[in-house]
Amino acid sequence: MTDILGPVATRRKAVLTPLGAATIDGNSFLGAWQARNADKTIPHCVENIESSGVIQNFRRLADAGPDGPAGAFQGLWFADSDLYKTIEAIGWEQGRSGTDRYDALLAELADLFEKVQLPDGYLDTYVQGTPDAVAFAHPEYAHELYCAGHLMQAAVALHRGSGDERFLAVARRLGDMIVKRFGEDGEPVIDGHPEVETALVELYRETGEEAYLRAAELQVERRGHRTLDPGRFTPAYYQDHLRVREATEAIGHSVRQLYLGAGVTDLYLENGDETLLEAMEKLWDSAFHTKMYITGAHGSRHRDEAYGDPYELPPDRAYAETCASIAAFQWCWRLLLATGKSRYAEEMERTLLNAIAASTSATGTEFFYSNPLQLRTGHNGDDEDSPSERLSWYSCACCPPNLARLLASVHSYAATADDNGLQLHLLTAGTFEGPSVSATVVSAYPWDGDFEITVRGSGELAVRVPSWAVGATASVDTKPAPGDYLRVPVHDGETIRLSLPMKPRLIRADDRVDAVRGCVAVARGPLIFCVEQADLPEGVLVEQLRLDPSAEITEEWASDDVTPLRLHLSGLVKKDQPDLYAPYEAPPAGDTPVSFTAIPYHSWANRGPGAMRVWLPLT
């Protein structure tokens, strides 16, 4: 049993409340993914955290003799956080399945953490294990509060998942150090990478200790004073360019922007400062209405892993970091709790089923860090930031354990309760138990649009109707309105049926998204599709395809390693032109008709490297 946002505090401003009990059907898309996460991804993370030396970084400090630690620190300076996110995944997984698979590991880690943590509560194996490194000497860079945040969040997950007290005690000592050192009269330090804000709020929720909430407030209020040395970056990179109430444009390093959004919203949920919520909803508009990929990914620039200008959304050089998608999901969740607006749940679903789903291989053990919407024929995949296939691990390994912790807890994001009843946000088969209304959902969504929802208890059942579901029907008097919740009074034992139209559709981007001018994307239900070289006839390249928007799209269902569903499209093969630049009047080189196949974007790159594109030029 997991409560993703912990016990309700006195000042909580959430209009919706996370559920105490939620289970996703193991046969559903999300359920199978969650099972794969438990069986493959989490063990893979544990293995790689060990083999890449992250745990060793703790052991060498724990075993240090009078001459200091032996050997050298391994990995990037914030590698501790990779371990903490893996522990967080284990915590949620213990809560979900009761697994005892990691008990020995956790016992060793608790020993190590207790040994390595300094008497004042400080814990950071890079700073502690590097000669001449000084705690908090470089907050713009060192990630110490970022790592501290991930440790707190991991301890909270373990405490919620299995009642573990040892990690929570370590986290509290760390939190107490932060309260003391960076409290009201302390040093006005913020971290170059937001994360500790939401973690301090979570630690407050878990312990009831208001000092942590106050520390989170100070972290948020101190942003935007340009106290961080920007070095070769700009203050925006660090989210230190404007106060949080003044910033209206999503900008800078995308994960930092989105984690900060989640942290500020978390703070609002507890302290009820409406000016924070107002600022967050405005900022969200910028991020989600001018800078988001159709897959739900964020951050178009490789340089500085940053948001671009509005509408700067190139599909080929989409950085679209997996962690940014996860952070977007987390921010939306907090805004959903704060407002109950369906748009936040809809964007959670978009990024979860497209950008986030694409970042893990069918095997569960290979990952994309960046998630482009186009891979060209002849792409050079030598750079770790734009490989042609998912990699088993990364030198900057933030994404895989971030996926692990999200998937281990994904059931907790599917539904909420309020005084009226139950709300279903992430549509999936499963069982969701609220205080007044519970529901069991039977569905093959996202492959199929039919839902059979059987209710226990009495009250209001609210089911999110996606904005694309024009023509949805339901077995009730109320007509489902796309982009809103279908709200139905229900009684014990009733079954409600909802049917969403699943006909493939074509989507165009705003004209200002220059990079996909003259193109459409193919979607079906919540899934965005793509064309991959592996499905094309011999001699036809992805780049040569032109889609006929008037041609019928047909579906092919099959048991398949890659996807159960393929879409068949029609169009032309455009012959290559001889010149890079030529007179506009030059005759086209000649086209030939072609039928071709699209697969869900989330399943691409599971058959070896090859070209791919989401946005298809029109005939």
Next chain:
Amino acid sequence: MTDILGPVATRRKAVLTPLGAATIDGNSFLGAWQARNADKTIPHCVENIESSGVIQNFRRLADAGPDGPAGAFQGLWFADSDLYKTIEAIGWEQGRSGTDRYDALLAELADLFEKVQLPDGYLDTYVQGTPDAVAFAHPEYAHELYCAGHLMQAAVALHRGSGDERFLAVARRLGDMIVKRFGEDGEPVIDGHPEVETALVELYRETGEEAYLRAAELQVERRGHRTLDPGRFTPAYYQDHLRVREATEAIGHSVRQLYLGAGVTDLYLENGDETLLEAMEKLWDSAFHTKMYITGAHGSRHRDEAYGDPYELPPDRAYAETCASIAAFQWCWRLLLATGKSRYAEEMERTLLNAIAASTSATGTEFFYSNPLQLRTGHNGDDEDSPSERLSWYSCACCPPNLARLLASVHSYAATADDNGLQLHLLTAGTFEGPSVSATVVSAYPWDGDFEITVRGSGELAVRVPSWAVGATASVDTKPAPGDYLRVPVHDGETIRLSLPMKPRLIRADDRVDAVRGCVAVARGPLIFCVEQADLPEGVLVEQLRLDPSAEITEEWASDDVTPLRLHLSGLVKKDQPDLYAPYEAPPAGDTPVSFTAIPYHSWANRGPGAMRVWLPLT
């Protein structure tokens, strides 16, 4: 008098020879630019080199007491090269105009260089002035041979320009150190940033010392053995991924790639190894036929300042570094000398009149480092790598002095001679003196397409006819063939007339350049045009314009601070759409007719910051 490639060596393989005497008419486009370079840009560089501490880096070493130098090294670790390029510009300028404006500065610098240079010839103020820095300990990073190359090239320019011997002696001692330390039996070290290759060839040309040519050969042959530690980059970033004869794709850091191309071609020009020329022409195809912007700029990625995949040419995030355009120009020049093919001269002109010309302000004192082909409304210009306007100087100040040295010598690239006569490559008013044929060209090109060429001597006159000049006419029997040289037998006193059609034209990109799908660029003669916000009617944004390709384009001539020529285009204003993503069938928001103005790309951003685009979507 300047000979851009020095005296002819015994084994020289050039089919064309630089001229001993060339003058560009001061009233012409190029001539006025060259004068502005002399009057404004070079003095501005000298001022900023001084104020940014680059000369001080030498003084602090020269003045160092027994406790070592006082103060700290200033600027980036390769800042010496900014000074060297400025000196090179002065050298060419002395050769061109005989200026004595910099004599005192040069005398001080010669004193400093002689004092700071170590007894073995080593000279690098960063390494010499940084505690614990060791010479050549980090060749992938330290730029020591890169800086050495720029010093040699500067000394060669001064020697050719004014006969200066002091800098040449410093350069020779440095060259001798390289020969000794990295000779056949020495350390097999190459530099992470190519540049020393072409400089060693130049030093060989200037001194006749074959050991420098051999050292250049070793530098070239040692590339691609993956001896450089790639760190966070790939071997391709450093041009160390493949041997120079094996590399067929332009890749990695674009300036490094293009400088290496110039160096290898320079080596071929002297050692005559045909396999080098063959490799260079193949590599050139990749760079110029799949990865070049229509402005002649190279390198589409901000990340790692790198070439992208083939056809990955986004106009908004074009990195298009000024130094890459200059390097492309230099590589083309060497290939032109090696082959006599007009395509190399045509690409020199393209980048010179568009990408390179755009990188300096009308005042001559502000510069673009990156040269995008689109700037969006709402662009955030805080990053030095994508400012909204030209900046006076950069923390990495490689581009301004690179412009200064190119413009001070640009007359030397305009024409060549061979046994048959004279060849005119960069079309411009001026006087060009070959051994058998000399010519005085009268023309207002690139604004006008008419040329009156008066000849002295007898032989063959070859005039390049650009490939866009379909319908060119001449006062001779031979019909001008676009993309080739018009070759005419001439006699003393004759005047030849050539007329190039200057009607504005629309250009489309290869379909594989996804980023500009559905768009055209407007060109007139060799100039690419752009639309800038400053010229648009109130309430119309650059992003809303759609060009009607069938509408007539009219010209407006005026005396103007920005440009003498504006083009008037017709089309529609597209109303903004409400949703980032919407069903393809959604009706358009409504368009209104509009007339709008385009100006030459090279003159944009001279009227304050504002949106701009080269590629215009069609109605």
